[in-house]
Amino acid sequence: MQIQPTILRFTKMLSSVLLLEVEIVDANLVRVAGTGPYGKHFGIKLASNSGLLKHVIDTKCEKIVTHSRFDPVCEGCNNKEECQEKAFLGIPIIFQDACIGVISLVAFNLEQQQRLRDNLNEFSGYVRNISNVFVSNLLETQGNSGGLNKVLFSLIESMDQGVLILNEKSQLKLANATALKQLNLSQEDVVGKTFTIRALTFRQNYTSGHLQHIISFDDSQEIMIGQLHQIQDHQLFLMAFHQSHSSFSEILSQEDPRIEHLAGESEPMRLLKKLITRIAPSPSSVLVVGESGTGKEVVARAIHRLSNRSDKPFIAINCAAIPDQLLESELFGYLKGAFTGASANGKVGLIQAANQGTLFLDEIGDMPLMLQAKLLRTVESREVLPIGSSKPIPVDIRIISATNQNLEQYIAEGKFREDLYYRLNVIPITLPPLREREGDIELLVHYFLSLHTKRIGIIYPGISAEVLKLLRHYRWPGNVRELSNLIEYLVNVVPSGEIIDTYLLPPNLTQGQKLTASSPLMEYKASEPCEKQNTVGLEKMEKRMIEEALSLHSNKKLVAEKLGIGIATLYRKIKKYELSPD
Template identity: 65%
Template sequence: MTSSNAPSILMQIQPTIQQFARMLSSVLQLEVEIVDNTLCRVAGTGAYGKSLGRKLSKNSRLLCYIIETKKEKVVTHSRFDPLCTDCSHKENCKEKAFLGTPVIYQDQCVGVISLVALTCEQQERINDNIQAFSDYVRHISSIFVARLLQDQAGSDNIQKLFTTMIENMDQGVLVVGRDQKVICANQVALKIMGATHNNIMGKSIHFSPLTFEGNFRHGHMQHVISIEDKKELIIGQLHAVQDQWLFLMAFHQSHSSTDLNHVQEGPQIEAMVGECPPMRQLKTLMSRVAPSPSSVMIAGESGTGKEVVARAIHKLSDRRDQPFIAINCAAIPEQLLESELFGYVKGAFTGALANGKTGLIQAANHGTLFLDEIGDMQLSLQAKLLRTIESREIQPVGASHPLPVDIRIISATNQNLEQLISNGKFREDLYYRLNVIPLNLPPLRERQEDIELLIHYFLHLHTRRLNLVYPGVAPDVIAFLKEYQWPGNIRELSNLIEYLVNVVPSGSVIDISLLPPNLVSSRRVAEAQLPGSSTTSEDESVTVLEEMERQMIRGALSRNSNKKQAADELGIGIATLYRKIKKYEMANL
């Protein structure tokens, strides 16, 4: 074999470099590709783990540039870089961002370490950490050369490399073995956890996520981390890496005042975020009544999450694999609600579908029917619904024979049904049929200790959904939001957090200046109403609040193409919006 065909200096230690590539990918959560100076692929992860030992195509312009210039190359939006102009594979390129660093040995470029983004999340990760990743890979590259190229004992040094990589990261990192014992913890992690090297290494550790939504499996989550009798609430991502676990802590942590000793008590119910005593009692009661076929009525203010509770009960029940049908009794016009609920047969009325229509009650057969805003149902329909509950049959409009149905009814209301009964607007017999198991959902202003958990829950939800970077939250913002009265409850908080993740500079902390003006001004109005805080009369304060509300509704209606979108922006239900429009005589908007 001639010297020109001899393996390159990197290819000679290829197995060790492949281990290095996998570890680098795990730590940075990006794809890694390592080539030598002949464009031979030495190591890689994901799609770049194929064709090892083979020379890459002539389209590798970015790699060629780095080898020739011995300079780093960053591309934040692939295909738009000048080096990509004449690439024949440009239109089919799956790379979204790229950071390449030369490996310098004896003043020669012997190869390139590339960090590659193939997803929007990875692209955001590179774009937001260009300098940090650049410095990190350059530093690791120098260690890489010193420890692997000058001393090819490789197998003894790979763990040292891994440890050095983690120690040089700006975010907290824990490495946990298959036996659930801590193998490695960097200084940042120790600081976040308030621990020392001696009281954490080799100790058993347990991770318990506070949320169970599928879309959080690979994103930031709140974890209760237990080591012996100590518990910490840490935000981070848990990744399986071969036979180990890697826990990457978020750059911005929030030190919660939540009593973690109660977090794992009682049932953990998906999407039911909250550990205050009323929420723990509610979750316990839900888990008890879920298997029953009895009707449930959920009472709570608009925006408290009544449908979330209904869906959770359905998922906990024996009907979980059957349909869950939800209908808002206030959002469907009276003349259509009957046909929507009970369906109709062919030719039942003018304009009916040729083949008739299956009603929602029948569609929910063997499952759960959720009737939201039940207090807005007309008396004539209440009577028909009562017959359905008692006979377990429905009769579609125009049908001559009833159809048997097996459904569980969960209803919800934000109104005082007892008052409606007294006013003759709701049937007492139907009320008792629906209110077999009453559940009361507390308003958000009575769940102050859950505010911080919910803030981070919605931060995770909206940053993942919008492909944005997870931000931090300043302590004064959390304190402010804990004192706010939340007239729109959970829905209002969710909308606020979605707004904030859109306006906060990427990778920054949400501070008080980013809060929308209407939120701050409404807080001031509320404070002005406290005894002794102002000479403003009660009537004048109400007028100020009503004018603010009128302006907020007018603005939302002008910004959105329909009232449903406007209601969502305002954090209220569509029925509430219609009542406000009528109150302020804004029907022409």
């Protein structure tokens, strides 16, 4: 336990490198260090259910279990039925022919189990090498702080993953050979210099995933993918195995606001984030306009989180996803016995539920005219009148609306009230489509890679330069939502440990790119009648696909998922093609 802090730092690094949980115990089965479920109760002897560790200590041999609970060593375990461990690799630490401890790698999910099974020899050899480093350095320098640091540095230097260590003054204390190669620098150039490492996107809730970080020193800055850990008063940056250097050439301002889930450093996104920061404290209504998939609800939630209402409710309702006859009762609520089929206890409407908080009305252009008049009264008087009630209830809400429709055209066509429009459009925000966010594709790709690999629990893959080039030139009709769905698909199909290459991309993406090059097919512009004919053909195909999906599934959410569109889009298409929702 005298050297426990150093071993704990090493354990966390080993877990990050191998993407498995790690536990280290001494010869008396006292837990010295660990990660995940083993990250507590240090210095305490394991009471029971430690048969595998004891077996390694007694036999002084490594133990491999690829299917826990079924191994003979597990027979006497009284926790066998509730055991969460799916696979185990235990390596003895041998010193002077005695086993003085065990380093164990443990899998807790199917992905980790498969990774351990597929890499047993490599992981075993790697950990045995680490064990030898422990023996040759740690035990000979017990109680010597300088010796412990030397051990840590030796371990880091032997890693094939880039590592940077900054001291409490943010000065570079150590960069291993892999990191120097990635940065194209030498130790003499950088050791002792002040470094700044910050996540390019908002990093709260994503600290265990890989993110793009800006590494700044002198007048230079690099964008590297990795994990930033705060360990005591030091910073430890672990680089990902696969790097994809960004093409950013301009200096990225430290003052740019960091807004959760709003990834992007293009000029439109910087202006958007600054605007959100300025208007968030205001109680005024906001109208967010943008194409489908640009992230209107993400912006609404960002405004709410940055406002003084952040600890109050954020209530979201999609006006297109709820049938007209139900929308009124959902928004305004009703009293007991207000209509046939009403709940015996009545119902609190979403407007009232958002009291003191924020009400987000998505697809506001699809709200029926009758409800628009009632909503206008609520906006003006800050009172809500439940169905069946004659007494209004005061409410304190901020309304954020969103639409991908042209509301001014709707007003001209008599589909939307002009007075309500001006009440909702006090602060207009227009979201840029993804095709106009120059330079943001790569940032978003790595943002979604981190998000989806962490959520699914798989290894962070690399991505080839050819794929990034294709993604940069694609038009993205579905905007950020389409990119997120594509990345989620790719992280599911890419083989473990490999990079995402062009052969994994869906045909619509690769075939579309062939036509954008200087191809004879693109040397003339299609005539207008031809374009109209193509549009009509696509609409017929789309209508038929939706009809078939509706005939197979009664659940609209499932239909939308099968078609790869949002539930609001599905309802819009049903209305557009005059299909029966049943």
